[in-house]
Amino acid sequence: xxxxxxxxxxxxxxxxxxxxxxxxxxxxxxxxxxxxxxxxxxxxxxxxxxxxxxxxxxxxxxxxxxxxxxxxxxxxxxxxxxxxxxxxxxxxxxxxxxxxxxxxxxxxxxxxxxxxxxxxxxxxxxxxx
Numbered sequence: 001x002x003x004x005x006x007x008x009x010x011x012x013x014x015x016x017x018x019x020x021x022x023x024x025x026x027x028x029x030x031x032x033x034x035x036x037x038x039x040x041x042x043x044x045x046x047x048x049x050x051x052x053x054x055x056x057x058x059x060x061x062x063x064x065x066x067x068x069x070x071x072x073x074x075x076x077x078x079x080x081x082x083x084x085x086x087x088x089x090x091x092x093x094x095x096x097x098x099x100x101x102x103x104x105x106x107x108x109x110x111x112x113x114x115x116x117x118x119x120x121x122x123x124x125x126x127x128x129x
Contacts, residue, residue, distance in 0.1 A: 011046060015054035020063055020082040023074055030074045034064060037072075061085060 005011050019034065028034050037055060041048040054073055058064045063085075064079040075081075102109055 012050050012053040012057060015040070015044060015046070015051060016057050019054065019058060020086065022064065023079050023082055024086070028074050030076050030079055032074050033070070034072050034074060 005014050007127050019028075019040075022028055024031070034040075035043065037051045039046050040051045044051070055064060055066075058067060062081045064072045064073055065075040065078075099109075102112060
């Protein structure tokens with residue numbers, strides 16, 4: 001079940017993002033135990049120290065917490081902390097790149113905004129169904 005990692009970013013940060021996004025998606029709920037360092041390392045086919053570094057990074061940001069002898073758990077408020085972090089990253093990194101691509105391709109931003117609104121409305125109506 002090997003994972004594909006990008007060479008643009010350290011692997012531990014990619015693992016941290018996958019865990020954080022898993023929390024947002026409901027894979028792990030607040031107060032729930034996440035896989036052990038060893039379990040995650042085996043699943044992702046990486047060194048346990050790489051996973052440990054990802055867990056420590058997430059813990060430092062209030063996403064997960066270590067409970068001595070029991071493992072790592074999603075911290076109360078961790079989901080919201082991760083959502084805020086991802087929003088900041090999106091605004092700081094992804095949005096400028098998106099705007100640059102629009103300019104390079106000569107795409108009118110107002111048309112894209114309308115299309116995005118339409119897609120968001122569609123996805124919300126599909127979720128309610």
